[in-house]
Amino acid sequence: MAVIKRLPKYYKCLGNLLKNNVERVSSQDLSKILGFTASQIRQDLNNFGEFGQQGYGYNVLQLYTEISKILGLNTLHKMILVGAGNLGQALANYSEFRTHGFNIIAIFDANPNLIGRKINNTPIYSAEDMEYFINENDVDIAILTVPKDKTEKIVEVLSKTCIRGIWNFTPTEITMDDDADGIIVENVHLIDSLFTLSYRINEDKLQERLLKQKRKIFPDRR
Amino acid sequence: MAVIKRLPKYYKCLGNLLKNNVERVSSQDLSKILGFTASQIRQDLNNFGEFGQQGYGYNVLQLYTEISKILGLNTLHKMILVGAGNLGQALANYSEFRTHGFNIIAIFDANPNLIGRKINNTPIYSAEDMEYFINENDVDIAILTVPKDKTEKIVEVLSKTCIRGIWNFTPTEITMDDDADGIIVENVHLIDSLFTLSYRINEDKLQERLLKQKRKIFPDRR
DNA sequence: CCCCGCTTGTGATTATTTTAACATAAATAT
């Protein structure tokens, strides 16, 4: 749903307002900051409850708290990182996750040279111990930063565990067969995002080409 | 536009088919692989031209080539990386970009200890030289992996250059005022994606809560 | 206590996106 993709933006924005000691905020204020229409903001928020008050607006702290509940940020999340390559290490060092209650409690890798070491104080274990570890420690989320050809295998193992979500950074699109085991997958696919950027940079040239094509079909139009 | 977000998926899928020496493919075949409806695929592709033929389907190589043109992947792209932190280094080491014609030709950082070194054969220069370098080398795209508080400054510098696109990994949402200078921004925001995952994991509990609320409003419904 | 301005929640409207349906054309089999 489109609304859900916007929730993190609201959350972040309200966090900033809180930091600046702003107490109340109207949908119009938010509109100016976020670039959505005020109407959309009101409708978005209204999907989850009636958080505002006529003539007053929204209480920043209350709304922030509510949205954090909706996003599930009021509970701690235990995460593991699978694959201690370049991207994996970068994510392991990223402190923002912890700030919001997402703790990486273990890292798994197949490389024996890495096993036993620590990244950002988090130990690296052998990939073989992953399944046991997840179930033993009630891990919520697995971050996948393994090479493409290892993905399938890992997903197979993960689907036998109590894991709730997979945050997938591999180029492979992971699809869970009809949500049977209830594992949610969030695919990131950085390269897609780069391609989209490339498209938009390229757009002008393209539009011209398409226009020419239309002209062939409707030669009377200028 | 929603179609454009799907183009990279088509591209990737067709690339795989090519590798497997598949010559022709129907919208129905693609539908099974990609999980979109065949109808949507035909309509998507038709936005950019008539690439298929009745009774035959699409020629994989031809369609692949067309889409790569549409995405602007037929031309080389010169990129720079701004900010050689954890994420920056990971991206600098990521080889997939180069495979698709996106070359990181320089890295910029403010840290004097890093300047002069190389990551994955790409030299690190002083951030001060960035503006000159971009204009001198006709750089297309800047990858932004600097800390939050440096973002504004860097964007200001970038907007004075010939740069065409900014691939923004900082937590700050960059908005270009009414596209005046024609710089396209692609914001990534990893944490948003994690929050969305968290929401979906949390969804069941939430649905219950919302249902209770509705019941209050319509007490007659079970 | 009452009025006025502000701002929400919400129903109606418009726009966008997705899906369905089908006429038509190429390819293959007979």
Next chain:
DNA sequence: ATATTTATGTTAAAATAATCACAAGCGGGG
């Protein structure tokens, strides 16, 4: 050759999403 199958491009319908518009409620000033 001809019929049958396959699969597109395209139009129409359905579903989603965004915007508009306004009645109704609250806060603050007199």
